Structure formats: C-alpha cells, structure tokens
Amino acid sequence: MRRSVSKAVLAVALMFGMGTLAASQKDTLAGAQQKPETMEVKIDNFSFGPGTLTVPVGTTIAWTNRDDIPHTVVSTDGVFKSKVLDTDDKFSYTFSKTGTFSYFCSLHPKMTGKVVVQ
Amino acid sequence: MAGKLKDEILHDHNHDGIDRRGFLKCMAWAGTGAFCVMTGGVLKSYSLSGLSELDPKAAAGELSFVQISDSHMGFNKPANTDVAGTLKAAVDKINAMSAAPEFILHTGDVSHLSKPEEFDTVDQILKSANPKDVFYVPGEHDVLNDDGKQYLERYGKGSKGAGWYSFDKKGVHFVGLVNVLNLKAGGLGTLGQEQLKWLENDVKHLKHSTPLVVFAHIPLWSIYPEWGWGTEDSAQALAYLKKFGSVTVLNGHIHQTMQKVEGNVTFHTAASTAFPQPGPGKAPSPGPMKVPDEQLKSVLGITDVSYVQGQHALAVVDSSLA
Numbered sequence: 001m002r003r004s005v006s007k008a009v010l011a012v013a014l015m016f017g018m019g020t021l022a023a024s025q026k027d028t029l030a031g032a033q034q035k036p037e038t039m040e041v042k043i044d045n046f047s048f049g050p051g052t053l054t055v056p057v058g059t060t061i062a063w064t065n066r067d068d069i070p071h072t073v074v075s076t077d078g079v080f081k082s083k084v085l086d087t088d089d090k091f092s093y094t095f096s097k098t099g100t101f102s103y104f105c106s107l108h109p110k111m112t113g114k115v116v117v118q
Numbered sequence: 119m120a121g122k123l124k125d126e127i128l129h130d131h132n133h134d135g136i137d138r139r140g141f142l143k144c145m146a147w148a149g150t151g152a153f154c155v156m157t158g159g160v161l162k163s164y165s166l167s168g169l170s171e172l173d174p175k176a177a178a179g180e181l182s183f184v185q186i187s188d189s190h191m192g193f194n195k196p197a198n199t200d201v202a203g204t205l206k207a208a209v210d211k212i213n214a215m216s217a218a219p220e221f222i223l224h225t226g227d228v229s230h231l232s233k234p235e236e237f238d239t240v241d242q243i244l245k246s247a248n249p250k251d252v253f254y255v256p257g258e259h260d261v262l263n264d265d266g267k268q269y270l271e272r273y274g275k276g277s278k279g280a281g282w283y284s285f286d287k288k289g290v291h292f293v294g295l296v297n298v299l300n301l302k303a304g305g306l307g308t309l310g311q312e313q314l315k316w317l318e319n320d321v322k323h324l325k326h327s328t329p330l331v332v333f334a335h336i337p338l339w340s341i342y343p344e345w346g347w348g349t350e351d352s353a354q355a356l357a358y359l360k361k362f363g364s365v366t367v368l369n370g371h372i373h374q375t376m377q378k379v380e381g382n383v384t385f386h387t388a389a390s391t392a393f394p395q396p397g398p399g400k401a402p403s404p405g406p407m408k409v410p411d412e413q414l415k416s417v418l419g420i421t422d423v424s425y426v427q428g429q430h431a432l433a434v435v436d437s438s439l440a
Contacts, residue, residue, distance in 0.1 A: 045403035046345075068195040068406050070231060070262070076303045084262040086231060087195070104303035107258045110346045112303050 036094070038062055041113065043071050043085070043105075048113035057117055060094040071111065076102040181288040184212050184219040184249070185333070185421040187370030188390035190259065191240045192230035197393035197406035198414060201230075202239060207439045208391040208420050209247045219422065220287065221249045225370035225388060226257030226298065226335030232264070237272055256281055257335040257371065258298040266299055282313050284320050290425050291324055293317065295334035297349045307336030307349035314351065318358045329364040329425060329432065337369040339378060339385045342398035347372050356383065366423065366432045372404070375419070375436045386434050389419035416440040 036058050042049050043065045053061065063073045065085040073082040073091050079101055082091035095101065095117040105111035189205045198204060212219065222244065229236035237260075244252055254273040261269050261280075270281055277283040280296045295317070297307035309317075321330070332338065338355065340348035349355075359365045365383040373395035378385045393406045394417040401407070409417055415438060422435040 046405065047403070067403070068197065070259070072262075084231060102303065106301055107262075108346055109301040109303055109305045110344070 036060060038092075040064065042066055043111075046071075046105075046108055046111055048103075048111060051112070052114045052116065054116040054118060055095065057096065057098055058094065059117070060092050061115060062090055062092040064088065064090050070107065071105045072107055073103055074106045076104060081106075180427045181290055181425040182217050182219045183221050183223060183287075183423055184215070185223045185225060185368050185388050185423060186212075186391055187225040187335075187388040187421075188227040188257065188373055188392055189224070189240055190227055190230040190390065190392035192233055192236040193392055193406075195393075195406060197408045201392040202243065204415065204418055204439060205240065205243050205391045206246075207415065208418070209243060211420055211437065211439060213246075213248050215422065217424070219249050221251035221253060222247060223292075223294075223333055223368065224252055224254045225333055225368060226255050227259045227370065227390075228254065228257070229260055232260055232262035232268060234268070237268075253285075253292070253294060253333075254281075255294045255334055256296055256298055258301075261299055266296075278316055279312055282316065288425070289427060290329045290331055291321070293320065293330065293332045295332060295338075295355070297334050297336045297338070297352075305350055306343060306346055307334075307352075309334075309349060309351050309355055314354050314358075317355055321358055321362075324362070326361050327363055329366070330359060330362050331366045331368065331423070331432070332359065333368040335369065336371045337385070337387055338367050339380075341372060341376060341387070345398065345404045347398065347404075359383065364432065366434070368421070368423070374417075375421070377434070384432065384434065386421070388421040389417065389436065389438070391418055391420070391439070394418070 037055070038060045039053055039055055039062070041053065041061055041063045043063060044067065046067065046069075048063070055061070063082070063085070065071050065087060068087055070084045070086050072084055073080070075081065080093040080103070084107075085091055095115060098117050101115045101117065103113050103115070186208055190201055191205070193201050212222070228240050256266055256269045256273075260266070266280055270277070274281040277294075280299050282294055282296050284291060284293045286292070295309060295313065297309050299308070300310060301308055332355075334349070336349050337347055338349050338352040342348070360381075363382055367383060367385045369385070369387045370390070372387050373390035373393065374387065374397065375389050376387045394409060395404050396407050417438065419436055419438040422437070424433045424435075
C-alpha cells in the first residue's frame with residue numbers, strides 16, 4: 001500500500017514538476033529569473049524511484065529512504081555522497097552542471113539510479 | 119558409525135550450483151536444528167533427534183566454537199523491536215551448550231548504524247558469554263560513514279588492511295576476510311587485490327592436510343546475485359584454497375541458514391540474532407521480514423562448529439533461539 005501511495009505522490013510531484021518547469025521556461029523566455037526546482041526520489045524495497053530522472057540545471061533532488069534498512073546515495077564519479085540514511089532520512093543535492101550522473105547505494109550496490117541534467 | 123543412523127540423508131554434491139533438494143531439506147530443519155557432517159565432499163545430515171546415536175566424542179569434538187551473526191544492534195523496526203533481548207537469548211543458548219565452545223566468531227553487522235553505543239551494547243552483552251574470546255569480521259553496517267575506521271579501532275588490533283587476519287587453534291587455520299568495503303555500483307561483495315594477495319601468501323606454506331575455516335560477512339559463494347548475495351572475486355580466493363582437504367566457509371549477511379558442499383569446501387551461512395530475511399527472490403526485496411512475535415525466536419539462531427582431529431570433518435550445527 002505504501003508503494004502505491006508513493007507512486008501516486010510521485011506522479012503528482014512529476015506533474016507538478018513538469019507544470020512548473022513549463023511555466024519557468026516561459027518565465028525564462030520572458031526574461032524572468034528561473035525558480036529552483038526540487039524533485040523527489042523515494043527509496044523503496046531496495047530501489048530508487050524513479051530510477052532515472054531528467055531535469056534542468058539548477059534542480060535539487062531530494063532522496064528519502066522509506067525502507068526499514070539504511071541506504072546511501074553515492075555518485076559513481078564521486079560528485080556527491082550522502083551519509084548513511086536511516087528510515088525516513090533525506091539527502092539533497094543541487095545539480096549545477098549538465099551531464100549524466102549515475103549513482104548507487106554503497107551498502108547495496110545492486111541499487112543504482114541516474115540523473116540526467118540538461 | 120554414521121551408516122547406522124536411521125534418518126541419515128546422503129547428498130552427493132559433485133556438480134556446481136546449489137543442490138536444491140538438499141538445500142530445501144536443510145532449510146526445513148533450520149527451525150529445529152540440523153546436524154551436518156562433511157567428509158570428503160559428501161554431506162551427511164541428521165535431524166537432532168538422531169544425535170544421541172552419534173559417537174559422543176565426535177559430537178563433542180576436540181575444538182568447538184560458535185558462530186553468531188548479524189546482531190544489528192540499534193535496529194528497532196517491527197521485524198524485531200528488541201535486538202538486545204534476542205542477542206542475550208543467543209548468549210544464554212551458548213552458555214547452555216553441553217560442550218563449551220572455546221570462542222565466538224561474529225560474522226558481521228554487529229551494529230545497525232555503526233554508532234559507538236551500538237557496538238558498546240554488543241560488547242556488554244557478549245561479556246556474559248562463557249567463551250571470552252570473540253573474533254570479528256565487519257558487515258557493511260559496521261563501516262558506515264568512515265570506511266571502517268571506528269571498526270578497526272575497536273576490533274582490528276593485529277589485523278591487516280581493512281581488518282583481515284588469520285590465527286591457528288588446535289591445528290585448524292582460521293582466516294577472517296573483509297568483503298564489505300569499496301563496493302562498486304552494480305556489483306557484489308569485494309575482497310580486492312591487496313587482500314587476495316595477502317590470502318595467497320597466508321595459506322601458501324600450510325600443509326594441505328591443515329583444516330581451514332574461512333569466515334567473512336557476505337557469502338563467498340553466489341547465492342542470489344540479484345540481491346547482492348555473493349562476492350565478485352571470491353573465485354580467486356577459493357582458488358588459493360583448492361589444495362586443502364578440508365575447507366569450511368562461514369558467512370552471514372542473508373539472515374538465514376544455507377549450506378552447499380563443493381569438492382572439499384563446505385559453505386555455510388548462519389542465521390541472524392536480530393531478524394530474518396526472505397528466501398532468495400521470495401519477496402520484492404531482501405528487507406527485514408516480519409513474522410508473528412511468537413515465531414521470531416524460531417527464525418533466529420546460532421551455529422556451533424566442531425572439529426575432531428584426524429577426521430577431516432567439521433561438524434556444523436544450527437540451532438534456533440526458540
């Protein structure tokens with residue numbers, strides 16, 4: 001049940017994100033300052049959801065661990081590295097450069113994810 | 119001696135991979151206790167009810183030690199809200215054993231979050247165990263945030279590298295390995311070249327007849343790579359052990375008992391003293407498994423290992439805390 005709720009929240013977050021993204025692009029076109037965005041990644045059942053996120057430069061991503069086991073969020077290239085996240089702990093990182101950022105959980109390295117910054 | 123037992127089950131493990139039939143039988147007994155003797159690559163398992171018929175000298179052994187694993191001190195989720203209590207129950211079980219074990223092996227995840235007070239609590243509880251010596255290897259939960267610095271300060275005295283070491287007891291050579299550090303994205307447990315080199319040198323000059331016990335947190339055999347239950351460079355480590363007539367590999371990490379015999383090598387994983395995890399692929403993830411409160415102690419346990427000199431056989435006995 002927890003999973004489906006998180007998916008619903010995520011879907012809403014995504015729609016909201018896309019909506020504001022479109023709006024902010026319009027603002028940018030109009031010369032207004034771009035508002036920083038925050039996107040959410042949930043850790044559920046030893047996996048990152050969504051596993052791949054494509055975001056504009058300046059986006060902050062917030063990871064939340066919803067498992068009963070601690071996890072970490074560690075960039076494969078050493079760009080960012082969280083402390084250990086116990087249940088419900090969060091880690092945020094703001095992406096100020098374009099590129100593809102692969103990451104994983106250093107405790108359970110089968111858990112991998114990707115952020116594409118455009 | 120063994121042939122007289124009525125409920126003997128013989129498994130011939132001459133092929134690669136897990137013997138599913140034998141594995142399931144061993145699993146079926148995990149709750150009640152199984153007794154497994156390995157001789158020359160053949161595993162003989164007995165239910166505990168048949169133990170009284172066994173030669174008492176063989177059952178007592180000349181060297182007996184006990185393995186505990188995955189105490190996860192600090193864990194407080196529904197799967198077990200009292201991990202200190204169940205660790206104490208494990209110590210009570212050890213203290214009640216008729217053949218007193220000489221020492222304890224802890225195969226890692228001593229703590230849940232590498233907090234000093236979690237390690238302190240485990241140290242305190244283990245002080246009440248009759249065997250005073252405890253030998254550790256780290257689990258991934260013991261090396262959080264500092265790449266194992268605190269772990270080494272507490273338990274790594276006299277060890278090499280990230281905490282690997284060896285020692286001898288009554289003619290048996292023990293090797294503690296570390297496979298929970300520097301894990302790579304998408305990968306499994308890792309020993310690394312430095313440790314493998316050390317292992318090669320450590321066992322090089324031993325007689326082939328020396329019984330070996332190798333212990334590490336993550337299984338050194340491929341149990342379920344999809345959940346990370348394996349060590350990517352374990353094959354190289356095992357290649358160095360090939361020449362030995364009796365090798366027993368003891369692991370933790372998967373919070374359930376499993377056994378496999380391959381040639382002269384017996385692989386065994388111990389139950390946790392804290393909480394069970396699902397069987398391979400039996401749940402969406404390997405997270406803690408909640409069982410009814412009254413069943414919890416039946417899925418937690420300790421492992422007793424005995425060696426009888428000259429017999430080339432190490433007996434591995436799992437018993438639950440129930």
